[in-house]
Amino acid sequence: MSIWNELYQAAGSVQNARSISPFIDAGGVAAAILTKNGNIYVGVCIDTASTLGMCAERNAIANMITHGESKIDKVVAVMPDGSVGSPCGACREFMMQLDKDSGEIEILLDLETQKAVQLKELIPDWWGKDRFAESSNKTMQ
Template sequence: MTETKNDIWEKLYNAAKKVQNARTVSPFIEAGGVAAAILTKGGNIYVGVCIDTASTLGMCAERNAIANMITNGESQIEKLVAITPDGKVGSPCGACREYMMQLDKDSGEIEILVDYETRKTVRLKELIPDWWGKSRFEGE
């Protein structure tokens, strides 16, 4: 595959890789095994890492990146990449899929990178078909 300087997936991958730093924060918390980067409809990139805790109060990297986005006043995602500890990309978990679907009526169109080498992507609506909350967006 031919890469270009403007390859947004490479840019997102590198942004996530930059913050991915698996580490032990305390005897109860590990962080940074997984990292994520999102591109918003506004053209901004936000990143986050997973925070795993002994009490299950942790946060996935995707939700951490989304929290960063919301903190900065945005709420619409265009693209997402998540990097697993082995450097490969992976799909968001069910909780993250649900979280993203609830952000916006068009969230089903979020493009998610599932293979970095081939740049294969899927839309969120393919990962969570027949989503239960669709009707709540009617009337917007």
């Protein structure tokens, strides 16, 4: 089984669309991330009436950070219809801010063909790359 299929199955194992309350729905979208250390973390979307919810990708990333990691290798998001989807702009931005090499994160776009793109292709000319360089220079002084 390919790593993409493994990540797809991991996300699918937590996908469970449900209403939490009259204000919150969860689990329609699920995501799995593979870290550079080889660990898999999952998360589901949490949609709220007040827009304070969280996408599945950011939920999985929060799980990863909770467990002491911060470097992502691959991301899979499973949509309510079972297809895979690309992260929203907020998730793309969040991932880019994690690490200077986040542009290299691979994102699955099609499970059947295993087509993937790197995050830097989805968010070209990212505004924050110079800040990573500045941060590196400050720590070296």
